[in-house]
Amino acid sequence: MGGPSALSPPRRVAVTGCGVVSPIGIGREEFARAFLEGKAGLRPVAGDYSPPLPCARAGQVVDFDATRWLGKKGTRFLDRSTTLAVTAAGLALKDGGLAVEEANSPRVGVVLGTAMGSLKSISDFGRETLLYERPFLVNPMLFPNTVLNSAAGQVAIWLKLRGVNTTVSNGQLSGLTAVSYAGRAIALEYADAILAGGVEELSAQLVWGAHHAGNREFLESAREEDVYPGEGASILLLEELQAARDRARPVIAELLGCESGFYGRTRGGGVTAQAQGLAAWLNRLMRACDVAPEEVGALSASCGPEAADSVESLAMDIVFGDRRPARLDVKSLIGECYSAAGAFQCTALLAYLGRPGCAQRYGLVTSAGKDGAVACALFKRGD
Amino acid sequence: MRRHRVVITGLGVVSSIGIGVRAFCEALRTGKSGITEITSFDTRGFPFRRGGEIRGFDPQHWIRRLDPTSIGKTSQLAIAASRLALDDARIDPADAEGSRCGVSVGTTDGETLLIERFNEDWVRHGLDGFRGRYMAEAPAGRISVNVARDLGLEGEVNTFATACAAGNYAIGHAYDLVSTGEAPFMLCGGADSLSRKTFAGFFRLNAVAPLVCQPFDRNRQGLLTGEGAGMLLLERRECALLRRARVYAEILGYGLSCDGVHMTSPDRDSIVTAMQRAIHQAGLRPADVSYVCAHGTGTRLNDLTEAAAIHQVFAGSPPPVSSVKSMIGHTMGAASAIAASACALAIYEGFLPPTINSVEPDPECALDCVPNRARDAEVNVAQNNAFAFGGNNAILMLGREEWAARRL
Structure with a gap:
């Protein structure tokens, strides 16, 4: 959306609600307060794991009781990533005050990013086929949980959303590309409102899987020794801007545009090429939206600020020189939330732009995968 | 736009x-x-x-x-x-x-x-x-x-x-x-x-x-x-x-919808919505569709639901409907992409891919499923159906490029 296209202007896209279930709080306001205060969500790992997890600390959502949010009925066979997603989606709808009824339901959708689905559900199910003498004696009620679009499908069922329903799976970029896809779907009139974001569920399988992978391609972090896994769900309610104004909802922000590209074809020296690629997209995005670099107040990054040689640090040098905007680092508070990371970065940026007395109106979100992919989004604070 | x-x-x-x-x-x-x-x-x-x-x-x-x-x-x-x-x-x-x-x-x-x-x-x-x-x-x-x-x-x-x-x-x-x-x-x-x-x-x-x-x-x-x-x-x-490339077909549009009812059972109304969206976005009327490449998994539930949705959209007189899955099985995420390739070939080469293993067409479906043998036919518009767990429906419309060009 908003790309360097000379075609007629697409519909504009507003953020009118946020739903968050995170290690530092549940709900938009609680999360925003905790983020701005710099509340630490990384704690010693809670729960008994055998073998113990290969990390001392994690960003767990320790006090999350799905039945408190969703009721007892119908939750028995849902996995954790699904309950996290359904809860966050419900909170986003409520935050935006959007009532979904028979009439608008076909125009309200869901777009979720997930890198691996619920790896726990998938591998528990697969493991059962290896343990039973008759391999098909798996629980059929659990089979739908093994498909990667399970969480998005359940969000649609629970909230009665019959519009565009899409699951994107782009590793580290999943959360941000979900927001981008949703923005385009609204701009192209495929839907009028979309719940968009990401979800990640912390499990022994995921943490060990990432450990085996060498933390290279999944559960990424700028400094490998500091990979603390996190979990949660962050979901934005995106709406066509005029529709949001017509129903007199406060516009939290406008999503001005998103871009992405891939710079993973070269081996070695990849970081430089990737940083240059990201910088080029940031410049194009700002130019297309008529925003000057000095107008950007904050950049919500996927890597921590300490990594001076990270893709995002290098890209910021190229784009902003020594007039850098504030760099927001939600990961150091909640851990590496992988599929949900980009969506948490969006929510963190909106919290920053929305804080009392904030003078800046524009903010960027960037996501850089170890695979060479980059994505960015530009937001403008609402009035 | x-x-x-x-x-x-x-x-x-x-x-x-x-x-x-x-x-x-x-x-x-x-x-x-x-x-x-x-x-x-x-x-x-x-x-x-x-x-x-x-x-x-x-x-x-x-x-x-x-x-x-x-x-x-x-x-x-x-x-x-x-x-x-x-x-x-x-x-x-x-x-x-x-x-x-x-x-x-x-x-x-x-x-x-x-x-x-x-x-x-x-x-x-x-x-x-x-x-x-x-x-x-x-x-x-x-x-x-x-x-x-x-x-x-x-x-x-x-x-x-x-x-x-x-x-x-x-x-x-x-x-x-x-x-x-x-x-x-x-x-x-x-x-x-x-x-x-x-x-x-x-x-x-x-x-x-x-x-x-x-x-x-x-x-x-x-x-x-x-x-x-x-x-x-x-x-x-x-x-x-x-660049004088060979053009198999033109993509005319697509339509998405979600059942929002059940994770594994398809929903007729929602499938109808997706088909209507696809046909509408492509600027077509149902009567323009020459061929439907079915989701056609071969389960009773899919067959009856898909057939009912097709009859509803095409007001009782649907075009031929066949299933590539009869030949290659259900290739999951690849299925609708392989089927879209079949649609492009159907348009470019002028034939309808068959539904093989057809013995006794189900009267409850009441479809011309192009039984067992491919059929020569002029295909101007092909509709490619895909449904999924999670209630995700996606319908793609493809058209013969010369036909679509004439239309404008």
């Missing part, structure tokens, strides 16, 4: 009935079956053991820059199909390298074989007792990334995990990027590998047939799982005309 017109100029198919578009087209015309005894995973303990498995696929032959042993099988299939599509479009790989050509691939299970390997290692050695570097390749997003890496592309890379409708989602997204001018070219489609997990899951749902897949037939016994990849090269019509 005005959009560029988008055409298909290259097809790459890796399937159990043929690798490469010529072999695949010939197989569609002759109604070949790709169903055999499954050998790629241990079927001991299962009473039924058949599926659409790809034989004679040599990843070394297709994968140039990457080490084939370092990536998952689904990536291998997707890379092979992408190279075939590029070659079919007569684009020199050297020209594609470094370009902003994007990649958009749909999948149901991603690199499911790597996760199965993880499960086996876990059972045998415990989560901490083995070396599992291969898990770096387990996330589904690696499929599109690996296509871009092997071909040296720099455009937007997306993997869609919308289960068995994912191929149509991926093609629809590519159509959006090309038609809005955001991408000059897109390689798009779907890929999946046969897996024990999926086989066991469908088996447990009593959805797997013992021997053959018989969509829209009274004797149907269920679906057969399969594997494969279908990749299409999309570009702007004016670019294709400028």
Whole structure:
């Protein structure tokens, strides 16, 4: 959306609600307060794991009781990533005050990013086929949980959303590309409102899987020794801007545009090429939206600020020189939330732009995968 | 909003009935079956053991820059199909390298074989007792990334995990990027590998047939799982005309909807909505549709729901409806991409792919399923249906380029 296209202007896209279930709080306001205060969500790992997890600390959502949010009925066979997603989606709808009824339901959708689905559900199910003498004696009620679009499908069922329903799976970029896809779907009139974001569920399988992978391609972090896994769900309610104004909802922000590209074809020296690629997209995005670099107040990054040689640090040098905007680092508070990371970065940026007395109106979100992919989004604070 | 017109100029198919578009087209015309005894995973303990498995696929032959042993099988299939599509479009790989050509691939299970390997290692050695570097390749997003890496592309890379409708989602997204001018070219489609997990899951749902897949037939016994990849090269019509490319078909539009009712049972009304959206977005009337390439899994529930939705949309007089799954089984995320390739061939070559294994057409479906033999026909507009777990419906509309051009 908003790309360097000379075609007629697409519909504009507003953020009118946020739903968050995170290690530092549940709900938009609680999360925003905790983020701005710099509340630490990384704690010693809670729960008994055998073998113990290969990390001392994690960003767990320790006090999350799905039945408190969703009721007892119908939750028995849902996995954790699904309950996290359904809860966050419900909170986003409520935050935006959007009532979904028979009439608008076909125009309200869901777009979720997930890198691996619920790896726990998938591998528990697969493991059962290896343990039973008759391999098909798996629980059929659990089979739908093994498909990667399970969480998005359940969000649609629970909230009665019959519009565009899409699951994107782009590793580290999943959360941000979900927001981008949703923005385009609204701009192209495929839907009028979309719940968009990401979800990640912390499990022994995921943490060990990432450990085996060498933390290279999944559960990424700028400094490998500091990979603390996190979990949660962050979901934005995106709406066509005029529709949001017509129903007199406060516009939290406008999503001005998103871009992405891939710079993973070269081996070695990849970081430089990737940083240059990201910088080029940031410049194009700002130019297309008529925003000057000095107008950007904050950049919500996927890597921590300490990594001076990270893709995002290098890209910021190229784009902003020594007039850098504030760099927001939600990961150091909640851990590496992988599929949900980009969506948490969006929510963190909106919290920053929305804080009392904030003078800046524009903010960027960037996501850089170890695979060479980059994505960015530009937001403008609402009035 | 005005959009560029988008055409298909290259097809790459890796399937159990043929690798490469010529072999695949010939197989569609002759109604070949790709169903055999499954050998790629241990079927001991299962009473039924058949599926659409790809034989004679040599990843070394297709994968140039990457080490084939370092990536998952689904990536291998997707890379092979992408190279075939590029070659079919007569684009020199050297020209594609470094370009902003994007990649958009749909999948149901991603690199499911790597996760199965993880499960086996876990059972045998415990989560901490083995070396599992291969898990770096387990996330589904690696499929599109690996296509871009092997071909040296720099455009937007997306993997869609919308289960068995994912191929149509991926093609629809590519159509959006090309038609809005955001991408000059897109390689798009779907890929999946046969897996024990999926086989066991469908088996447990009593959805797997013992021997053959018989969509829209009274004797149907269920679906057969399969594997494969279908990749299409999309570009702007004016670019294709400028470089005198062969145009198989034009993408006219697509429609998405979600049931929001049940995770595994299809919903007629929602499918009708998706079809109507697709037809509307394409600027068509139902009567314009010459052929429907069905989701057609061969389960009773799918057949009856899909047939009812088709009758509703086409007001009781539907065009011929056939199912490629009768030949290759249900190739999951690849299914609608391979079916879209079949639609493009149907349009370009002028024939209807058959529904094989047809013995006694089900009167409850009341469809012309093009039984057993392909039929010569002028196909101006083909509608490609895909439904999925999660209630995800995606319908893609393809048209004959000359016909679509005349319409304007």
